Amino acid sequence: MPAGVPSGLWDRVYERVKTELGSAPGCHDFAHTLRVLKNAERIASGETGCDRDAVRFGALLHDVARPEELASGGKLCHAMLGAEKSLRILREEGCGNEEFAAHVSEIVRTHRYRGSLKPATPEARIVYDADKLDSLGAFGVARAFHFAGRIGACLHNTEAEALASESYSSQDSAYREYLVKLRGLPDHLLTDTARKLAAGRAEFMRMFFDRLNAEQEGLV
Numbered sequence: 001m002p003a004g005v006p007s008g009l010w011d012r013v014y015e016r017v018k019t020e021l022g023s024a025p026g027c028h029d030f031a032h033t034l035r036v037l038k039n040a041e042r043i044a045s046g047e048t049g050c051d052r053d054a055v056r057f058g059a060l061l062h063d064v065a066r067p068e069e070l071a072s073g074g075k076l077c078h079a080m081l082g083a084e085k086s087l088r089i090l091r092e093e094g095c096g097n098e099e100f101a102a103h104v105s106e107i108v109r110t111h112r113y114r115g116s117l118k119p120a121t122p123e124a125r126i127v128y129d130a131d132k133l134d135s136l137g138a139f140g141v142a143r144a145f146h147f148a149g150r151i152g153a154c155l156h157n158t159e160a161e162a163l164a165s166e167s168y169s170s171q172d173s174a175y176r177e178y179l180v181k182l183r184g185l186p187d188h189l190l191t192d193t194a195r196k197l198a199a200g201r202a203e204f205m206r207m208f209f210d211r212l213n214a215e216q217e218g219l220v
Helices: 009-020 030-046 052-061 066-071 078-092 098-109 122-133 137-150 159-163 174-180 182-188 192-216
Strands: none
Touching: 009 030, 009 052, 009 078, 030 052, 030 122, 030 192, 052 078, 052 098, 052 122, 066 078, 078 098, 098 122, 122 192, 137 174, 137 192, 159 174, 174 182, 174 192, 182 192
Protein backbone atom coordinates (compact mmCIF):
# COMPACT_ATOMS: atom_id res chain seq x y z
CA MET A 1 0.00 0.00 0.00
CA PRO A 2 1.36 3.49 -0.83
CA ALA A 3 2.82 5.60 1.97
CA GLY A 4 0.10 7.34 3.96
CA VAL A 5 -2.57 4.79 3.00
CA PRO A 6 -3.52 2.59 6.00
CA SER A 7 -3.65 -1.16 5.52
CA GLY A 8 -7.28 -1.38 6.65
CA LEU A 9 -8.47 1.14 4.09
CA TRP A 10 -9.32 -1.49 1.46
CA ASP A 11 -11.74 -3.37 3.70
CA ARG A 12 -13.51 -0.21 4.79
CA VAL A 13 -13.91 1.15 1.27
CA TYR A 14 -14.99 -2.28 0.02
CA GLU A 15 -17.86 -2.34 2.53
CA ARG A 16 -18.85 1.25 1.68
CA VAL A 17 -19.08 0.47 -2.03
CA LYS A 18 -20.96 -2.77 -1.37
CA THR A 19 -23.54 -0.81 0.63
CA GLU A 20 -23.76 2.02 -1.91
CA LEU A 21 -24.50 -0.45 -4.73
CA GLY A 22 -26.89 -2.57 -2.70
CA SER A 23 -29.95 -1.37 -4.64
CA ALA A 24 -28.27 -1.03 -8.07
CA PRO A 25 -29.77 -3.06 -10.96
CA GLY A 26 -27.99 -6.17 -12.22
CA CYS A 27 -26.18 -4.41 -15.05
CA HIS A 28 -24.22 -2.25 -12.65
CA ASP A 29 -24.51 -3.92 -9.26
CA PHE A 30 -21.74 -4.89 -6.86
CA ALA A 31 -21.24 -8.18 -8.70
CA HIS A 32 -20.37 -6.14 -11.81
CA THR A 33 -17.88 -4.14 -9.76
CA LEU A 34 -16.22 -7.34 -8.55
CA ARG A 35 -15.93 -8.66 -12.12
CA VAL A 36 -14.35 -5.37 -13.20
CA LEU A 37 -11.95 -5.64 -10.26
CA LYS A 38 -10.89 -9.13 -11.39
CA ASN A 39 -10.52 -7.91 -14.97
CA ALA A 40 -8.42 -4.97 -13.80
CA GLU A 41 -6.12 -7.19 -11.75
CA ARG A 42 -5.70 -9.52 -14.71
CA ILE A 43 -4.92 -6.68 -17.11
CA ALA A 44 -2.51 -5.08 -14.63
CA SER A 45 -0.61 -8.35 -14.36
CA GLY A 46 0.06 -8.17 -18.09
CA GLU A 47 1.04 -4.51 -18.19
CA THR A 48 4.20 -2.85 -16.88
CA GLY A 49 4.76 0.32 -14.92
CA CYS A 50 1.37 0.59 -13.21
CA ASP A 51 0.37 1.24 -9.60
CA ARG A 52 -1.57 -1.93 -8.68
CA ASP A 53 -3.14 -0.31 -5.60
CA ALA A 54 -4.50 2.62 -7.60
CA VAL A 55 -5.88 0.14 -10.16
CA ARG A 56 -7.65 -1.89 -7.48
CA PHE A 57 -9.19 1.10 -5.72
CA GLY A 58 -10.16 2.68 -9.04
CA ALA A 59 -11.91 -0.51 -10.14
CA LEU A 60 -13.66 -0.87 -6.79
CA LEU A 61 -14.97 2.71 -6.87
CA HIS A 62 -15.61 3.13 -10.61
CA ASP A 63 -19.42 2.77 -10.43
CA VAL A 64 -20.02 4.06 -6.92
CA ALA A 65 -22.30 6.86 -8.21
CA ARG A 66 -24.41 4.66 -10.52
CA PRO A 67 -27.43 4.83 -8.17
CA GLU A 68 -27.46 8.64 -8.39
CA GLU A 69 -27.24 8.58 -12.18
CA LEU A 70 -30.10 6.10 -12.42
CA ALA A 71 -32.22 8.07 -9.97
CA SER A 72 -31.71 11.19 -12.09
CA GLY A 73 -32.81 9.43 -15.26
CA GLY A 74 -29.37 9.88 -16.77
CA LYS A 75 -29.15 13.61 -16.12
CA LEU A 76 -26.20 13.10 -13.79
CA CYS A 77 -22.95 11.55 -15.01
CA HIS A 78 -21.89 8.72 -12.72
CA ALA A 79 -18.24 9.13 -13.69
CA MET A 80 -18.06 12.83 -12.83
CA LEU A 81 -20.11 12.44 -9.66
CA GLY A 82 -18.27 9.24 -8.81
CA ALA A 83 -14.92 11.02 -8.92
CA GLU A 84 -16.09 13.43 -6.24
CA LYS A 85 -17.76 10.68 -4.25
CA SER A 86 -14.65 8.47 -4.42
CA LEU A 87 -12.46 11.25 -3.09
CA ARG A 88 -14.89 11.85 -0.22
CA ILE A 89 -15.13 8.15 0.66
CA LEU A 90 -11.36 7.71 0.65
CA ARG A 91 -10.93 10.70 2.95
CA GLU A 92 -13.75 9.63 5.27
CA GLU A 93 -12.35 6.12 5.55
CA GLY A 94 -8.92 7.38 6.57
CA CYS A 95 -6.81 7.64 3.42
CA GLY A 96 -4.02 9.94 4.50
CA ASN A 97 -2.43 10.20 1.07
CA GLU A 98 -4.10 13.03 -0.87
CA GLU A 99 -2.05 12.37 -4.00
CA PHE A 100 -3.19 8.74 -4.05
CA ALA A 101 -6.82 9.69 -3.40
CA ALA A 102 -6.74 12.25 -6.21
CA HIS A 103 -5.22 9.67 -8.55
CA VAL A 104 -8.01 7.18 -7.80
CA SER A 105 -10.60 9.91 -8.23
CA GLU A 106 -9.24 10.70 -11.69
CA ILE A 107 -9.37 7.02 -12.65
CA VAL A 108 -13.08 7.02 -11.80
CA ARG A 109 -13.64 10.30 -13.65
CA THR A 110 -12.25 8.98 -16.94
CA HIS A 111 -13.57 5.40 -17.04
CA ARG A 112 -16.78 6.08 -18.96
CA TYR A 113 -17.03 4.88 -22.57
CA ARG A 114 -19.28 7.74 -23.66
CA GLY A 115 -17.41 10.33 -21.63
CA SER A 116 -15.46 13.18 -23.15
CA LEU A 117 -12.46 12.76 -20.84
CA LYS A 118 -9.89 10.19 -21.90
CA PRO A 119 -7.84 8.06 -19.48
CA ALA A 120 -4.44 9.70 -19.20
CA THR A 121 -2.54 7.31 -16.91
CA PRO A 122 -1.70 3.59 -17.18
CA GLU A 123 -3.95 2.90 -14.20
CA ALA A 124 -6.90 4.78 -15.70
CA ARG A 125 -6.47 2.96 -19.01
CA ILE A 126 -6.49 -0.39 -17.22
CA VAL A 127 -9.70 0.34 -15.30
CA TYR A 128 -11.32 1.73 -18.45
CA ASP A 129 -10.54 -1.50 -20.29
CA ALA A 130 -11.55 -3.70 -17.35
CA ASP A 131 -14.99 -2.10 -17.30
CA LYS A 132 -15.42 -2.56 -21.06
CA LEU A 133 -14.43 -6.23 -20.89
CA ASP A 134 -17.47 -6.91 -18.74
CA SER A 135 -19.63 -5.67 -21.64
CA LEU A 136 -18.21 -8.40 -23.88
CA GLY A 137 -18.54 -12.18 -23.97
CA ALA A 138 -21.18 -14.18 -22.12
CA PHE A 139 -21.67 -11.55 -19.45
CA GLY A 140 -21.90 -8.91 -22.16
CA VAL A 141 -24.80 -10.83 -23.73
CA ALA A 142 -26.45 -11.33 -20.33
CA ARG A 143 -26.14 -7.66 -19.40
CA ALA A 144 -27.49 -6.51 -22.76
CA PHE A 145 -30.60 -8.64 -22.36
CA HIS A 146 -31.00 -7.61 -18.73
CA PHE A 147 -30.97 -3.94 -19.69
CA ALA A 148 -33.36 -4.44 -22.61
CA GLY A 149 -35.78 -6.29 -20.34
CA ARG A 150 -35.55 -3.62 -17.67
CA ILE A 151 -36.61 -0.88 -20.10
CA GLY A 152 -39.31 -3.04 -21.70
CA ALA A 153 -37.65 -3.49 -25.10
CA CYS A 154 -38.44 -6.40 -27.40
CA LEU A 155 -36.57 -9.68 -27.03
CA HIS A 156 -35.07 -9.54 -30.52
CA ASN A 157 -35.47 -7.68 -33.80
CA THR A 158 -33.86 -7.38 -37.20
CA GLU A 159 -30.73 -5.39 -37.90
CA ALA A 160 -32.76 -2.82 -39.84
CA GLU A 161 -35.27 -2.43 -37.00
CA ALA A 162 -32.54 -2.18 -34.41
CA LEU A 163 -30.45 0.41 -36.24
CA ALA A 164 -33.50 2.53 -37.09
CA SER A 165 -34.54 2.77 -33.43
CA GLU A 166 -33.49 5.00 -30.56
CA SER A 167 -32.18 4.38 -27.08
CA TYR A 168 -34.77 3.39 -24.48
CA SER A 169 -37.35 2.64 -27.19
CA SER A 170 -39.30 -0.61 -27.60
CA GLN A 171 -36.76 -1.61 -30.25
CA ASP A 172 -33.73 -0.93 -28.05
CA SER A 173 -33.00 -4.64 -27.90
CA ALA A 174 -29.89 -6.48 -26.79
CA TYR A 175 -29.13 -6.85 -30.48
CA ARG A 176 -29.26 -3.09 -30.94
CA GLU A 177 -26.78 -2.65 -28.10
CA TYR A 178 -24.50 -5.15 -29.82
CA LEU A 179 -24.78 -3.47 -33.22
CA VAL A 180 -24.46 0.11 -32.01
CA LYS A 181 -21.81 -0.32 -29.33
CA LEU A 182 -20.57 -3.74 -28.34
CA ARG A 183 -19.30 -5.14 -31.64
CA GLY A 184 -16.99 -2.15 -32.05
CA LEU A 185 -15.87 -2.04 -28.44
CA PRO A 186 -12.65 -4.10 -28.85
CA ASP A 187 -11.31 -1.44 -31.24
CA HIS A 188 -11.56 1.15 -28.47
CA LEU A 189 -9.62 -0.72 -25.81
CA LEU A 190 -6.43 0.96 -24.67
CA THR A 191 -4.12 -1.80 -23.45
CA ASP A 192 -2.55 -4.71 -25.30
CA THR A 193 -3.56 -7.15 -22.57
CA ALA A 194 -7.22 -6.17 -22.70
CA ARG A 195 -7.30 -6.37 -26.49
CA LYS A 196 -6.02 -9.95 -26.29
CA LEU A 197 -8.64 -10.85 -23.68
CA ALA A 198 -11.38 -9.19 -25.71
CA ALA A 199 -10.80 -11.21 -28.87
CA GLY A 200 -12.41 -14.41 -27.62
CA ARG A 201 -15.26 -12.56 -25.94
CA ALA A 202 -16.03 -10.60 -29.08
CA GLU A 203 -16.09 -13.78 -31.17
CA PHE A 204 -18.50 -15.43 -28.73
CA MET A 205 -20.90 -12.49 -29.05
CA ARG A 206 -20.72 -12.53 -32.83
CA MET A 207 -21.51 -16.24 -32.92
CA PHE A 208 -24.35 -15.84 -30.41
CA PHE A 209 -26.15 -13.14 -32.38
CA ASP A 210 -25.53 -14.93 -35.67
CA ARG A 211 -27.21 -17.99 -34.17
CA LEU A 212 -30.06 -15.91 -32.78
CA ASN A 213 -30.69 -14.38 -36.20
CA ALA A 214 -30.54 -17.80 -37.87
CA GLU A 215 -33.07 -19.24 -35.44
CA GLN A 216 -35.39 -16.27 -35.89
CA GLU A 217 -35.37 -16.88 -39.66
CA GLY A 218 -35.92 -20.61 -39.20
CA LEU A 219 -32.59 -21.48 -40.78
CA VAL A 220 -31.42 -23.82 -38.01
